[in-house]
Amino acid sequence: MTPTLQTFARALLTPDLSFRTLADARVAAGPDGLPRLMRTTRFAEAEIAWRGERWLLFLPLSPAALHTVERTASQLRRIDTDRLAEYRTLPGELLWQDAAGSPQRTTLVLQHLPAGRSFDEALCSEPGQRLLDALDELRQALREIGFSHNNLRPENLCWAGGRFIPLRYHDARFGPTGSDDEAFEALRERILQHSGPPTLSDTTASYSPRRRLTGHRWTSHAFEGLVCVEDEGGYGFVDTDNRPVIPARFRWAGDFREGRAEVETETGMGLIDREGRYVIRPEYEIVDYDPAQSVARVRQHGRWALFDYLGRRLTEFGEADDREETD
Template sequence: MNIPTLYHFTEALEAPDLLLATLRDCQPRRTATGGIAMSRTSRFAEVEIRWNGARYLLCFPLSGAAIFSVEQTAAKLKYLQTELLTDYLLLRDEMIFTDDEGQPHHCDLILHRLPDGEPLNKCVWQYDAETLLRRVDELEQGLLQLDFHHNNLKAENLIVTPQGRLIPIRYHFARFGSGSDAEQFEALRRLIREEASAGMELHEPTAPAYRTRPEFTGHLFVGEMSDMLIRVEDEAGYGYVDTSNRTVIAPQFIWAADFREGRAEVQTAEGMGLIDKQGRYVIEPRYEIVDFNPYTGCTRLRREGLWALADYNGRIATEFTPRYIEEDEYIEV
């Protein structure tokens, strides 16, 4: 099969001078144990890299349809002059990979410039709520003037810059002229009202008065709480702890996602799978892609380039076919 996998992407990042075209001298971010610090969204796997003195997200498509869905956005952003958005470039034939028969192929990647700063979900409580709300209003009006709709505007996709601006990232669902961010902006405002406390005004470069959250010690990485569990990384891999930092699912995975509606995607040496909150496999880890949708309760699976759909209990309910399954498809009960 001439379809690239996460293994091929990792291989390219380990040897960018041999397997990448433009980004031959990039440096991927690594975990404390030396591995590639990879994460994934529903359409792309991504790794933060340093290249030409700047930070970027390098995004690998989890299907051919992922690239098709962003082509027009990337093309228009390439020539758009605005301080509200960052570079989002489609790199044609950027990655070289080899199929099972030893034949070389090429794959497109997305290069997305990261602004300096922290994601809003990691620093919202450090700032004055009224100032943040003004910044949200400014961003909403600015994006409307550009006729740009992000369509996935949540706190982890917003960067608070040192100058106090809000810059959205991850334009994988974005469109010019179609969509609406109104509900997502309202959700951001609710988050800010609930979480932000009096502190540093964003426009004042004075020493901040931070409010801290309890720290979970003893881990290489600590994620956000989701479904009452917190994703952590230890020397043995990724696992989950409860709100008292007690182990619930022992670290063992190469990569793991946050829990949503009682399910979490995980990556092992054998492939991707889906687990429940007791750490039991709902879907065994033998697939190239496992993508659970908490809104439909269904999971998209890819095996050897073929797609199928599973129900909430992991029962594969469709045949594996070449047809790409959209994120919002579900099984009629």
């Protein structure tokens, strides 16, 4: 069971009542006094101040997302490097109540946010060659420790102390199999394109405002022409003109990828198509769709099986749950 974004926002405003470790944390708020929240397909994110430092606090929005970060945090504990910011799980950190009034606890993810500037800010203030050298140094350092970020984009890099520090390791891979080479080349190209004096066209081209969709508790970004929204009845989808497409009937929903979206109902997790029809019925503990392979990894009674794009089971439920136990 996963708390809603509203539950997370309320907890950030009352940390002494809602958090176990972060009871004295202060959330970064907007002009309206409400927490500044960001949301991706699988995580909600807020910036907090705690113990004199800035941190990113993440709420996994599905059991599959929690499973991923637990494995990442476990692997990072075995790596001794100053090129990665601290990243760890806080088991049972968030205390909240479900619809029946029963107390629940949810694990959160905490990452240190170095004092520095964003990638785009560094582009406007640092010589291009210095940024290119720093990018090459980071690539070599990550290769030496066998770390692949797997989602290395400008917004996931911080310029601090004359070097780039990666952030948001949710999809990290470890060992010789992973590679960020294409991402590094894209970053290099972006630096080369902006290494000269910024012009008005350069500045305006990078800004792409998102049309505001009103009448919802919360809205995501547009993915494949559909926007995940939260209404009174739960999560659903509208098109980019704010017209309802899939009714808001889910306890949680992820964004569409390759015409598939993970959803959660009272009976479990499932997978839907763009018409809202179930490709995988919502009766499983975890449904984690991989658009790169067009398969879903599904857990039932602690064991895993693979399902194809059409929802057909490819393997038996035989692989045991290999998550590490947390206190």
